[in-house]
Amino acid sequence: MLKPQENELLTRTGPGTPMGALFRRYWIPALFSTSLPAPDCPPVRVKLLGEPLVAFRDTQGRIGLLDERCPHRTASLFFGRNEDNGLRCAYHGWKFDFAGNCLDTPSEPREHNLKARIKQKSYPCQEHGGVVWTYMGPPDQQPEFPHLEWTKVPPSHRFMTRHVQECNWLQGLEGGFDTSHLSFLHKGDTTLSVPTRYEVIPTDYGFVAGTGREAENGAITWSANVMLMPFHKLIATTPLGGHMWVPIDDQNTMIYCFEYSPDRPLEDDEMERSRTWNGIHAENLPGTDFAIMNRANDYLIDRELQSSGHSFTGIKGLAMQDCGIQESMGPIADRSIEHLGLSDAVIVKLRRFLLATLKEFSAGGTLPGLDPASYRVRSARFTAPGSKAFQDVVDEHVRIDGPVFAD
Numbered sequence: 001m002l003k004p005q006e007n008e009l010l011t012r013t014g015p016g017t018p019m020g021a022l023f024r025r026y027w028i029p030a031l032f033s034t035s036l037p038a039p040d041c042p043p044v045r046v047k048l049l050g051e052p053l054v055a056f057r058d059t060q061g062r063i064g065l066l067d068e069r070c071p072h073r074t075a076s077l078f079f080g081r082n083e084d085n086g087l088r089c090a091y092h093g094w095k096f097d098f099a100g101n102c103l104d105t106p107s108e109p110r111e112h113n114l115k116a117r118i119k120q121k122s123y124p125c126q127e128h129g130g131v132v133w134t135y136m137g138p139p140d141q142q143p144e145f146p147h148l149e150w151t152k153v154p155p156s157h158r159f160m161t162r163h164v165q166e167c168n169w170l171q172g173l174e175g176g177f178d179t180s181h182l183s184f185l186h187k188g189d190t191t192l193s194v195p196t197r198y199e200v201i202p203t204d205y206g207f208v209a210g211t212g213r214e215a216e217n218g219a220i221t222w223s224a225n226v227m228l229m230p231f232h233k234l235i236a237t238t239p240l241g242g243h244m245w246v247p248i249d250d251q252n253t254m255i256y257c258f259e260y261s262p263d264r265p266l267e268d269d270e271m272e273r274s275r276t277w278n279g280i281h282a283e284n285l286p287g288t289d290f291a292i293m294n295r296a297n298d299y300l301i302d303r304e305l306q307s308s309g310h311s312f313t314g315i316k317g318l319a320m321q322d323c324g325i326q327e328s329m330g331p332i333a334d335r336s337i338e339h340l341g342l343s344d345a346v347i348v349k350l351r352r353f354l355l356a357t358l359k360e361f362s363a364g365g366t367l368p369g370l371d372p373a374s375y376r377v378r379s380a381r382f383t384a385p386g387s388k389a390f391q392d393v394v395d396e397h398v399r400i401d402g403p404v405f406a407d
């Protein structure tokens, strides 16, 4: 469990919060590149870390990400016209370029030159791996974009979706590193051996969580799950995969789900589970980021399927099983009323890691994950002698290099 103040610290990411300041030091996914398919296409609403924003692609293809509220009288720039290298507010015609400069105030006397005194809040954007990323922190602290393997492969090697999760980001992250739910929520298989070792090792990219099970001859089979600061998890499946839990605001999260193959196109047979929405991707209502199975319809739970034993939850697909159970904990889970057991050791340790990282950052210390090359890692499964500590054997299995990183 956490003290209420600790829970507040970890879950609040709006402007002016300590965790919000930490998140704003990293590149954050804002939307898919395909949502802004062409120059001068319609603008798109984006909400990140509690801030309402609007994204547009200008005539030259540059992406602007501006405060959604027009600085004149706060009308939404979403209704604006995207024309001739700028977004023009539909209310009185003020116009802004991709960097937030005010280009025109047609309803004002020209000689007042009001536009020179107006600057709209804007955040720099970069496109990597089919995603528009933004940096919302102090301009002089902007890091280089990290070496994320999945962003460097061709589109044919990658499959990616996103959907809104109606709860706080930390419920998502904790679910991602909660290995003991795998055999219940997703499988209903209680016969699997119980892990005997739980580790969370702080690293230069974030942390690596290890769950160890006894193997033959005193060896340990480790499942090593990588967390990249501040909200990424990499999955050691074939194809490889991962999630990012990006706060929309404190009670809503955009979860990005991706699968990729580093060196070849994804094959039809390995994508079967994803195509039928049984894997880590949710099927959305057409044209939206909202899942067809959602909180309002109890994720279309099938009680017969649940009682027949064919599904532990009666809910179809890994994505909706996770989403549903995490949302059921409330918009922001009250971690002060929990009763934790040994199998929650990774959860306890990851919270301690986040609190310690936040404390160090708030005291002026450096953050993990800002060296772009530190992200050259994958999650992994491996067996090692029981006499060796997890932190002494994990590095050689998770660190990667290769031609994909050659620029």
Ligand code: FES
Residues within 6 Å of the ligand: 070, 071, 072, 073, 074, 075, 089, 090, 091, 092, 093, 094
């Ligand atoms: S509110 Fe946007 S121009 Fe007036």
Ligand SMILES: [Fe+2]
Residues within 6 Å of the ligand: 175, 181, 182, 185, 186, 318, 322
């Ligand atoms: Fe899960």
